[in-house]
Amino acid sequence: MTKVSRRILNKDLEKYIFELFIKTIIELRDPQDVLDFLEDLLSPTERIMVVKRLAIAILLSKGYTYDDIDDTLKVSRPTIMRVSYCLKYGKTGYRKVVEKILQSQRREAFVDKIEEILIQLSPPKRYGSAAFESKQRAGKEVFRRKIRRNML
Numbered sequence: 001m002t003k004v005s006r007r008i009l010n011k012d013l014e015k016y017i018f019e020l021f022i023k024t025i026i027e028l029r030d031p032q033d034v035l036d037f038l039e040d041l042l043s044p045t046e047r048i049m050v051v052k053r054l055a056i057a058i059l060l061s062k063g064y065t066y067d068d069i070d071d072t073l074k075v076s077r078p079t080i081m082r083v084s085y086c087l088k089y090g091k092t093g094y095r096k097v098v099e100k101i102l103q104s105q106r107r108e109a110f111v112d113k114i115e116e117i118l119i120q121l122s123p124p125k126r127y128g129s130a131a132f133e134s135k136q137r138a139g140k141e142v143f144r145r146k147i148r149r150n151m152l
Contacts, residue, residue: 058101112145
C-alpha cells in the first residue's frame with residue numbers, strides 16, 4: 001500500500017512543487033505525453049487508486065448504489081463514502097470532471113444513435129459484397145461503443 005513519508009515537507013515548498021506539477025500537466029498538450037508522464041510518475045497501485053476513485057465518482061453520479069460500486073470496482077465502503085462526500089461537499093473538482101465525462105458520453109450516445117439510424121436507413125446490401133461487409137462492420141462498431149460506454 002502507498003504511504004506518505006513521516007518526514008514533513010515545508011508547506012511553502014510543498015505548495016510550490018504542487019503548482020509546478022499542475023503547470024507541467026497543463027503544458028503537456030499531447031495525450032500520449034500525458035500518459036507517458038503519468039505512467040512514469042505513478043506506481044501501478046497509485047494509477048489503480050486514482051482510476052477507481054474517478055470511476056466511483058462517475059458511478060455515484062449515475063445513481064449506482066454503494067453495493068453496486070463495491071461489487072463492480074472491489075473498493076471499500078470508506079473509499080466510496082470519501083468520494084461521495086467530496087462530490088457533495090468538496091470543492092467542485094470531482095463534479096466538474098464527472099460532468100464533462102457524462103456530457104461527452106451523452107454526446108457520443110447521440111452521435112451513435114444518428115449513425116445507427118443511418119445504417120438502418122441505408123438500402124440493403126447484397127450478402128458477401130464489400131458494401132455489406134462495410135455496413136456490418138459499422139454496425140458492430142456502434143454496438144461496441146455503446147457497450148463500452150454503458151460499462152461506466
